[in-house]
Amino acid sequence: MSVLLDVVSWVALVAGGLLMVTSALGMVRLPDLFTRLHAGSLADTGGVGLILLGLVLQTEPGLNTLKLLLIGFVLFLTTPAASHAVGHAALLGGLSPDPEDTDDSQSAGS
């Protein structure tokens, strides 16, 4: 049983780490701000969820499990609000969310 838990938690940890790298790759590769927001939310949900799941399975049930869940709760409440704030500020700042008339896609790719 504990071997199974170990395997599951290592898989979750490594998958979470790879998802983080994917998200960072998206931050570099995607062409404009609004598409990069989606790469950010990949790290905020999948990466955080999988790594925390892996850590929870590595801990003996107790206070540290609750602390990990508290970290997850705080992140799940705050990260979408932060993403929304960045997107809203960019919209107010004059960036256009539709790809036809963005002019920063060229400068981003250089």
Next chain:
Amino acid sequence: MGRMISLAVVLLGVWFILSGSTDPFLLASGVVSVLLVVIIAHRMGMIDEEGFPIQLLGGLILYLPWLVCQIALANLAVARTILAPVMRIDAGSAWVPASQKTPIGLVVFANSITLTPGTVSLSVLEDRIHVHALSRKGLEDLRQGDMDRRVCAVEGRR
């Protein structure tokens, strides 16, 4: 009154998680601080259905498994888009109707949209939300209104 008591219970729980000690002095100071916080928050008029929306708890517990499934599926889709050798992006934005009645329900809906990778809420009005999506398909799914209905159900379960 019930809302104040549940706030006190939640705060005591957080105090215990963070301190992790059963020393009587620490527990007593925890109780004193929690009471102070609850009294001050009550005097500021912050303990209402927006300041501490405990009434959504039952609905949220039923809603969360569905949301987690959606997030997992969306994670795979966005990861596939990013990792594809040639990125094919048909991003776009549109207004999505939101039929929630209370501000807190609207917040839950907008947060769910942003939490799902591939869709981000850009601005929130009383009856609609401006959504940017990585693929037009995600936008269409959202406009079908499945998530909207489920968040309304969360709101209605009091």
Next chain:
Amino acid sequence: MFMAVTALLVAAMAMTLVRVVRGPTPYDRILAVNVHGTMTVLLIAVTGYLTDRPDFLDLSIAYALLNFVGTLAALKYFRFGHLGDEP
């Protein structure tokens, strides 16, 4: 094995720094710093397990809260040029 996760996280954080440096708009930089901060929260937690010191989880919680406030403060300062009272 925690070493592998730490390495992956550090690699991801290095890549978000590329976006912080390249811009092109301030919003890109703020977004990249925000994602960098989310990864830092997890890096602190994993480091706690790596060195067998679970106290690091408390630091992790504090960093999660600070990261959110910091992002909003940076956005607000960038938009209005001050953080509250008019200078």
